[in-house]
Amino acid sequence: MEEAVRKMRIKAGRRTDIRRAREEAILAAAEKVFAEAGFGGATMQLIADMAGMPKANLHYYFATKEDLYRRVVENIFTIWLKAADCFDNAADAAAGIGGYIEAKMEISRRHPFGSKVWASEVMHGAPVIQDYLETALRGWTEGRMRAIQRWIDEGQIAAVDPRHLLYMIWATTQHYADFGHQIETLNAGKPLTDRQWRAAIDSVREIILRGIGALPPAPGKP
Amino acid sequence: MEEAVRKMRIKAGRRTDIRRAREEAILAAAEKVFAEAGFGGATMQLIADMAGMPKANLHYYFATKEDLYRRVVENIFTIWLKAADCFDNAADAAAGIGGYIEAKMEISRRHPFGSKVWASEVMHGAPVIQDYLETALRGWTEGRMRAIQRWIDEGQIAAVDPRHLLYMIWATTQHYADFGHQIETLNAGKPLTDRQWRAAIDSVREIILRGIGALPPAPGKP
DNA sequence: GTCTATATTTCGATAGAC
DNA sequence: GTCTATCGAAATATAGAC
Numbered sequence: 001m002e003e004a005v006r007k008m009r010i011k012a013g014r015r016t017d018i019r020r021a022r023e024e025a026i027l028a029a030a031e032k033v034f035a036e037a038g039f040g041g042a043t044m045q046l047i048a049d050m051a052g053m054p055k056a057n058l059h060y061y062f063a064t065k066e067d068l069y070r071r072v073v074e075n076i077f078t079i080w081l082k083a084a085d086c087f088d089n090a091a092d093a094a095a096g097i098g099g100y101i102e103a104k105m106e107i108s109r110r111h112p113f114g115s116k117v118w119a120s121e122v123m124h125g126a127p128v129i130q131d132y133l134e135t136a137l138r139g140w141t142e143g144r145m146r147a148i149q150r151w152i153d154e155g156q157i158a159a160v161d162p163r164h165l166l167y168m169i170w171a172t173t174q175h176y177a178d179f180g181h182q183i184e185t186l187n188a189g190k191p192l193t194d195r196q197w198r199a200a201i202d203s204v205r206e207i208i209l210r211g212i213g214a215l216p217p218a219p220g221k222p
Numbered sequence: 223m224e225e226a227v228r229k230m231r232i233k234a235g236r237r238t239d240i241r242r243a244r245e246e247a248i249l250a251a252a253e254k255v256f257a258e259a260g261f262g263g264a265t266m267q268l269i270a271d272m273a274g275m276p277k278a279n280l281h282y283y284f285a286t287k288e289d290l291y292r293r294v295v296e297n298i299f300t301i302w303l304k305a306a307d308c309f310d311n312a313a314d315a316a317a318g319i320g321g322y323i324e325a326k327m328e329i330s331r332r333h334p335f336g337s338k339v340w341a342s343e344v345m346h347g348a349p350v351i352q353d354y355l356e357t358a359l360r361g362w363t364e365g366r367m368r369a370i371q372r373w374i375d376e377g378q379i380a381a382v383d384p385r386h387l388l389y390m391i392w393a394t395t396q397h398y399a400d401f402g403h404q405i406e407t408l409n410a411g412k413p414l415t416d417r418q419w420r421a422a423i424d425s426v427r428e429i430i431l432r433g434i435g436a437l438p439p440a441p442g443k444p
Numbered sequence: 445g446t447c448t449a450t451a452t453t454t455c456g457a458t459a460g461a462c
Numbered sequence: 463g464t465c466t467a468t469c470g471a472a473a474t475a476t477a478g479a480c
Contacts, residue, residue: 018445036346041262043473054447059475116345122404123338124258133407141408158432158440164425167405168394175393182344183389185355186363203386210380211433218380218435240463266456276465281457451476458469 023061026051031072035113038120039069070128073121076114077132083107087144093151094214097169098205104173105201108180115177141166158213165212172204245283248273253294257335260342261291288350295343295351298336303358305329309366315373316436319391320427326395327423330402337399363388380435387434394426 029051033042044065048055062068083103090096108115126133141163148162176183184191192200209215251273255264266287270277284290305325312318330337348355363385370384398405406413414422431437 022445038260038262038342038346040260040264041346044475045473055474056447056476057445060445063475065474119345119400120260120342122401123341124260124263125403126407130407133404137404138408160429161421161425163408164422165429167397167401167422168390168426168429171393171397171401172390175389178341179344179389179393181347182355182359185348185352186360186385199383200386200389203383204390207382207387207390207433208429209433210435211429211431213432213440217439244463265454267454277456278458278465279463282463285457287456445480447478447480449477449479452474454471454473456469456471459467461466462464 019061022053022057026053026058026061026068027071027075030068031075031113031117034069034072034120035116039065039124066128072114072117073129074132076111076118077129077136079107079111079114080118081136081140084140084144087147093148093156093212094209096147096151097157097165097212097214098209101169101173101205101208102201104169105176105197105204108173108175108177109197112177112180115174119174119178156214160212165208168208172208176200241283244275244279248275248280248283248290249293249297252290253297253335253339256291256294256342257338261287261346291339292350294336294339296354298333298340299351299354299358301329301333301336302340303362306362306366309369315370315378315434316431318369318373319379319387319434319436320431323391323395323427323430324423326391327398327419327426330395330397330399331419334399334402337396341396341400378436382434387430390430394430398422 026047030042030047033047033050037043037046042065044055044058047068048058051058058068062071083100086099086103087096090099121127121129122133144166145162148157148160148165151157152159152162187196206215210218248269252264252269255269255272259265259268264287266277266280269290270280273280280290284293305322308321308325309318312321343349343351344355366388367384370379370382370387373379374381374384409418428437432440
C-alpha cells in the first residue's frame with residue numbers, strides 16, 4: 001500500500017519537490033557552517049546537525065563536500081548579480097549608484113553568511129569559482145563601468161575612475177556583512193538596530209555620492 | 223669541540239638570535255599558508271614545507287597550530303595600529319584622514335597575507351582575538367572617533383557619522399588586499415602596477431575626502 | 445529515501461635517536 | 463636543536479540493512 005502511494009507521488013512530481021526541499025535545507029545549513037568555519041573548518045557532521053539529519057543523507061543529495069560548497073557559492077553569486085537591476089533602470093547617476101548601494105547593503109543585511117562564503121572563496125584564490133570571475137563577473141563589471149563612464153561624459157558626476165568606484169561600493173557594502181562581528185563588538189556587543197542600519201546605509205550612500213559629485217556639497221561647508 | 227663553540231654562542235646570546243630567526247621564518251610561512259587556506263585548511267605540513275624544515279620543528283618552536291596562528295594574527299594587529307600615527311600628528315582633517323588612507327593602502331600592498339588572516343579571523347567570529355576587539359580595537363576606535371568629531375565641530379569636514387567613516391576607510395583599503403585576487407582577475411589577470419596602485423590610492427583618498435567635505439567639489443561640477 | 449556502522453585517509457602532535 | 467617514524471583523533475565517504 002505504501003508502495004502505491006509512493007508511486008502516485010512520484011507520478012505527481014512530488015519526488016522532485018521533496019528533493020528540492022531537502023536540498024534547500026542542506027544548502028541553508030551549509031551556508032551558515034561554511035561562513036562560520038570556512039571550507040576547511042566546516043565538517044559534514046556540523047552541517048548535518050544543523051540541517052537536522054544524519055550525515056549520510058548529505059552525501060545522498062550532494063556527492064562530496066566540495067559539490068555542496070560549490071552550490072553555496074553559486075547561490076550567492078546569483079543574488080549578487082540581481083542587485084545590478086537598480087543600476088540599469090535608473091533615471092540618473094544619483095539614483096542608479098545610490099540604488100545599487102542600497103540594494104547591496106540590504107543583501108549584506110539579509111545574506112551575511114553568503115557574503116562571507118564568497119569573501120572566503122575569493123580570499124583563498126577562488127579555487128572553485130575562478131571561471132565565474134573570468135566570465136560573468138568580468139562581463140558584468142565592464143558593462144557597469146561603461147554606464148558610469150557615460151554619466152561622467154554627460155557631466156552628471158565627477159571624472160572618477162569607474163573601476164575604483166565599483167571596488168569602493170563592493171568593499172564598503174560587503175564590509176557590513178563580512179566584518180559584522182567586528183561591527184557588533186564595536187556596538188557594545190549588540191547587533192545593529194533598524195535605526196542603526198538606516199544610518200549606516202545613509203552614511204555610505206551620502207559619502208560616496210558626494211564624493212563623486214552626484215550630490216551638492218554638504219550644508220554648512222563653503 | 224663543537225660543544226665548546228655552541229656554549230660560546232649561547233654565552234654571546236646567539237641562541238636567542240637563532241631562535242628568533244627560525245620563529246620569523248615559520249611565522250612568515252604560516253602567514254602565507256593561513257591566508258591562502260584559512261585556519262582549517264592550513265596544515266602544519268604545508269607550513270613546514272614552505273619554511274623549509276621538517277614538521278616536527280614547528281612544534282618545537284610553537285607548541286600547537288593554534289599558538290602559531292595566534293602569533294600571526296597578533297603580528298598583523300600590531301602593524302594595523304601603527305598606521306594610527308598619521309591620524310594623530312596631522313595638521314588638519316584632510317592631512318590626517320588622507321594620510322591614514324594612504325598608510326592603510328600601503329599596508330594592504332605590503333602585507334596582503336596578514337590582512338587576509340585578520341579578515342578570516344573576524345569573519346569566523348574572532349575566536350582567537352575577541353579580547354583584542356573588545357579592548358585594544360574598541361579603545362583605538364573611540365579615540366579616532368573623538369578626533370573626527372573634533373574636526374566636524376571645527377567645521378573642517380561635514381557632519382558625517384565618524385563610526386561609519388572609519389568603517390568605510392577600513393573596508394575600502396583592506397579590500398585591495400583581501401580581494402586582491404578578484405582585482406587581479408579583473409585586471410586581465412595581472413597584478414596592479416606601481417602606476418595602477420597610485421591611481422587606486424588617489425581614487426580612494428579623493429572620493430572619501432570629497433565625500434566628507436574635506437576637499438572642494440570636483441572641477442567642472444557646479 | 446533514510447539511517448547505523450565502518451572503512452580509509454589525513455592531520456596534529458609526540459617519542460626518541462642523533 | 464634537528465629529524466624520522468609513528469600514534470591517536472577526527473573527518474570524508476561508503477556499505478548495507480531497513
